[in-house]
Amino acid sequence: MNKFLLGFSGLLGTVSVLVVGGILILTSVSIPISLESFGISYAYLAHQLLYGILPGFMLGGIAFLLPLQRFKKYSPYLFLFGLLLIVATFIPFLGPQLKGASRWLEVGPIRFQPSEFLKISFIFYWAYLIAELKKRSKEKELFIAFCFTTVVLSALLLLQPDMSTLMTIIGTSLVMYFIAGLSLKKLAAVIITLAILSLGLVGLAPYRLARLETFLHSEANPLGSGYQLRQQILTIGSGGLLGKGLGFGQQKFGFLPHSMSDTIFAIISEETGFIGALFVLLLFGLFTWFGLKIVRQNNDLFSRLIGAGIVGWIGIQAMIHIGANLGLIPVSGIPLPFISYGGSALTAELIAIGFLFNVARQNKS
Numbered sequence: 001m002n003k004f005l006l007g008f009s010g011l012l013g014t015v016s017v018l019v020v021g022g023i024l025i026l027t028s029v030s031i032p033i034s035l036e037s038f039g040i041s042y043a044y045l046a047h048q049l050l051y052g053i054l055p056g057f058m059l060g061g062i063a064f065l066l067p068l069q070r071f072k073k074y075s076p077y078l079f080l081f082g083l084l085l086i087v088a089t090f091i092p093f094l095g096p097q098l099k100g101a102s103r104w105l106e107v108g109p110i111r112f113q114p115s116e117f118l119k120i121s122f123i124f125y126w127a128y129l130i131a132e133l134k135k136r137s138k139e140k141e142l143f144i145a146f147c148f149t150t151v152v153l154s155a156l157l158l159l160q161p162d163m164s165t166l167m168t169i170i171g172t173s174l175v176m177y178f179i180a181g182l183s184l185k186k187l188a189a190v191i192i193t194l195a196i197l198s199l200g201l202v203g204l205a206p207y208r209l210a211r212l213e214t215f216l217h218s219e220a221n222p223l224g225s226g227y228q229l230r231q232q233i234l235t236i237g238s239g240g241l242l243g244k245g246l247g248f249g250q251q252k253f254g255f256l257p258h259s260m261s262d263t264i265f266a267i268i269s270e271e272t273g274f275i276g277a278l279f280v281l282l283l284f285g286l287f288t289w290f291g292l293k294i295v296r297q298n299n300d301l302f303s304r305l306i307g308a309g310i311v312g313w314i315g316i317q318a319m320i321h322i323g324a325n326l327g328l329i330p331v332s333g334i335p336l337p338f339i340s341y342g343g344s345a346l347t348a349e350l351i352a353i354g355f356l357f358n359v360a361r362q363n364k365s
Helices: 002-038 043-065 075-088 114-135 139-159 163-179 184-204 206-216 227-238 264-296 301-325 343-364
Strands: 105-107 110-112
Touching: 002 043, 002 264, 002 343, 043 343, 075 114, 075 139, 110 114, 110 343, 114 139, 114 163, 114 301, 114 343, 139 163, 163 301, 227 264, 264 301, 264 343, 301 343
Parallel strands: none
Antiparallel strands: 105 110
16 A cells, blocks of 8 residues: 555656646746737647646546556557548648648647557557467567557658657557567567668658758758757756746747747756756656556556556657757657647646556555
C-alpha cells in the first residue's frame, strides 16, 4: 500500500506541476503572439484550456475509470481506426494542408492531429500483440509483426510528413519490447536496422538533409537555414543562472520561431534560467521514475506494457524536444509534453496519464 501511494502520489504531483507550469509559461509566451494575431492577450491560452486541458481531464478521467482489460481485445481495431484517421488527413475536404504538411483533420469547428492519438492506439496494439504472442512463445512472429507495423507506420507518417512522431512511436515500441524481456539480440538487430533506415530516410527528403547539414554547420547560413538553431542557443544562453523572470523574456517577440511549441524549452531557459531548465529536466526524470515504479508493481503483462509504453512515449518525446532545443540533435518539430501549445497533443497526453493511473489502480487491488 505504501509503495502504491508513493508511486501514485509522486506521479500525480509531478504531472500536476508540469501541467500548471505549462499554463504559466504558455501565458507568458503567447501574450505577444496573441495580441498580434487576434488583438487580445489570451486567445491561445483560452484555446489551450478549452481544447487541451478540458477534454484531456474529462477523457483522462474516463481512461482512469474504465477496466483496462476491456480494451485488450479491441486494441487491433483501435489501432486500425487510428491508421484510418491518418489516411483521412490526405483527403482534401477533411484534412487541410498547412505549411506543406497533411497532419490535421477538421470536424466542424474542431481541428485535431490524429497522429497524437495514434500514439495511444499503437501502445495498446503493441502491448496486446506482445502479450498474446509471448504467451504462445511466438517471438519470431512478434519480430515479423514489429517490422511489418514499422513499415506501415513509416509509409503513412512520412507521407504527411511527420518524422518526429514516427521516431517517437518507434522508440516507444523498443521500450515496450525491452520491458517484455524479449530477445536482446533481436532488439539490437532492430535498432541497427532502424538506424540505417533513418539515415536513408534523411537522404530521401531534401528538407531532412538540410536539417542535418544545418545541425552540423549552423554557422554556414546564420540568417537562413541556421537561424532557428542559433536563436535557440542564444535564447537559452541569455537566461543565465536565474533567468530574466517569467514574462520578461525578449526572444518570444518574433525572434525565436515556434516559441509556443517547438522551441518552448528555450523560452523556459531564458525566463527561468539554468535553474528553471534543470527543474524541468528533474520533473521529467521524476515522471519516468515514478511511472516505471508503477509499471514494475503490476503483475499483468498487458497492463505493464501499457504503462511502460506511456512512460517511454512521454520520456522520449521530452528528450527529443529538449535535445533539439539545446542543439544536441537536429531541429525537430515536436512539442514538449504537458507544456507546449497544442490541444491535440495535450489531450492525448492527459488521456495517456489517465491510463497510467489506471495501471496504478490495478496495483492497489
